Amino acid sequence: MKRSFFTPLMVCLLLIGMMGSSCEPSLSDVDTPPSMGQADFSRLMMVGDDYMAGFADEGWSRPKQMQSVSNLLAGQLAMLASDAASFNNVALAEGVQGSGNWQLQGVSYDTCGFFGAQLQWSEGLANWDEFMSAEGTIHNFSVPKLLVDHLDQTPAIYFPYEGAYVNRFLGTESTTIMEKMQTSVQEVDPSFVLLWLGMQDVMEYCWSGGGNLVRSVSNETDPDLRPIGLTSSSDFRNKYKALVETLFAGETRQGALVNVPNVLEMPYFTYFNNLHTALDTAVMDSLRFRDACQGMHLVWIESDSNGDGVMDAVVAKKGDLVLLSAASLIGEPNEAGVRYGLDPAYPLADHHVLELKEKSAYDKALRTINQVISAAAEDHNLLLIDMHTFFEELAGGQVSFEGLRVNSSYVNGNFFGVDGYSPTIKANAMLSNEIIDALNVFYAANIPKVDIRNYSGIVYP
């Protein structure tokens, strides 16, 4: 009798076992092969400033240049169009030390829980620009600190990094970058152009606290320092229009224009106010400094409050931004024992604060710049990549790449470098992917994305 159920039982269980041994879950083969879609990336040209050039943490090095937004993007496009691999940069020679840059020495929380980052300037080569190679046809016209306002100027007017860089590929001091670009466009005849310029036309003004001496942060006594204002609306409109017409001459050339983010949402401008200040509405919305565990103090700043050109010491108000460059200095006593920024006798220098009235001028300039870029994209039937919105989402903590959440927090936000303005290399990869997303949609393409795992974020000691 037992035989009557043993045999079917064993067969049943063995069948279950066979199911088990073949239970690897299947995944359908639905991969869409990489493709350019309706775009032609065979001959590339890119024009930009710091982000596209790989200028980061106020310094310049070959690794950062070769992992800039433009080069990462070109690398991905080269997977689709082999000709795109010949993307020639004005590059530092391999193995040559760069210009020096800020490096992170450590992070800490004080006893009141305030986050702080300790930085150190790493010296580079004084004559780094002599090792820049500008041979062959140039495809990457991305120049550190490049303003649209400078495109038709000779290098003499340029800023230190900008001028040193441009000198290498202009070859002559009487040539403008616009003229050089016209030549290169004729040589390359690019099938696709990516243009991301305009940020520096507002950035340098804000960075210097509203048109003060432009600082080379590693040396505040640099003799090349000079005041800078915002690029005027008419100058930006005329020069950007001329640039677009130069790059997109003819009707068949494809391309994308990238607009300008609100730079004041970057940690260089937000870190100090978000962390160390509070409003005192009882004293006319005055800004108060949280003095690590030692109470609150009014913040005193230099300001031409009467508009007569005379600098007075006034209390910082709501909307005034204390810049990152002042973070390690505020509260430090001078020889008389007066603490910096906390006493009318020793107010924060004008270049350490972006005042509300200066912000208003910036806001107006930024609006104009993005209107000009948007109109140019429409006029030339080009893709407009909306980095302004992307950076807004970044500031709001709504951005993630492969699950890595990024935001505009200083150092801990996983996006901006220690200068509080330039992206880390990993963030360059993220920006490249953001551009790729836009290209994929606009051109019905399938450009592979950059693997962000392979690129460094903030570098810790």
Added chain:
Amino acid sequence: MLRVITTFFLVLLTNCTLLATGSQKNGQGAKEMGIGAESASSALGASSLFYNPAATSFLGGTQLNLSFHAIDQQLRLRHRSGEVNEVGVGLGVAYGGYGFMSLKGKDGLGRLKLGFAVYNPHQADLDYGDDWVGRYLVQRFRLWTRYYQPTMSYRVNERIGLGFGLIYTTGGVESKWALPITTSDVGDENYSLGVKGNGNGFGFNLGCYMEPLDHFVIGINYRSRTRLKVWEGDGEIMADVPSSITAVYDTVEFNSLIRIPDVINVGFTYYFNQLQEEIALERRSFISFSISRTGWEQLEDWRFDFTEGLPNMGSRMEYKRRDLVTDNFTIGLGGQWNAVPLKRGWGLLLRGGVQRINSPAPTHTIMLESPDVNQTLVNGGLSFYPTPALSIDLSANYAMGKERIFDTEFENFSGTYNSNALTVGVGISVKL
């Protein structure tokens, strides 16, 4: 008999996987697993303390049950880049020990049964690897629970029984994420942040067992949600970071509420034999249909709160923004056939069933800590009675997953995944 058991374990040792719905591993009672579990209307023995404590009020004598289930889930995930990750899923073991006794006495006391159950209905053990593309979302996740359930059931009249169990739960969680930290200009260097902690909490298991018509039983069971509180000092933070920032992590602690979902089940069973016949209820032939809802939605609020903001992590690791989870439904159809009645000196019950489990992850989302696909399950089992007081219970369940596409917009993370599972179980039941 030896040949049966030997064959069973040979099957177990082959490459097999087990029934898994989220972190809920239905491995409670080899008898119930034979028909597809969730049998609030099927009184199959002491393991009814889990599925519907009220059902024990209709069962006779003192009964004990021990059961063990091996759960082998296979999970494959393909990122949009084409990278395929064969996720390491630990071989899970679900166990349960159940017992109840009938009180002696007339009137009310004789209708009362007291029971006690220990089981582990929720567990997860996932290892995605340190370098996989979703490393910032999760690298490793473990969850373990143990429920202690003293129970009482009362047969109100010939057609209605009620049951209530108070649940004390212990458990813990371990999770690990990659940190985007480097010490050089190369890519990530496998620095990570992990948390591990234990907690405890209370819940309850409530049931009603009704026979509104002869042959026809309706069972309703509700197992409440449980929250295990892991508070400052209960857990540890494991930071694998460069020495230059280790100090930042030294003083940080975390809080978390481990959220175990609630389950409500309604079952309908038709018995082919009269309940009043001398065949014990647990051995009668029946067909049963059940539907259940599991409250996964509360997992959306599961998070780890750090007492200070951590470098590159922030002050919170939460699942809400990507794991948009909904409550899910399971329907099942199963039955039992009294193939060899005990009057022959030994007995044999055969069981089978099918189930359909809908994923709690809505379209385009994924719960990486508990990845689920829509599943169709085939269940089978038997109980062999060498004597009327003893049965050896065997079960097997095969869950076939349907591939899902995920595209979590916020996390900017997309791909496809699929999962299969095989569960095999063995139990022993004693009736005194």
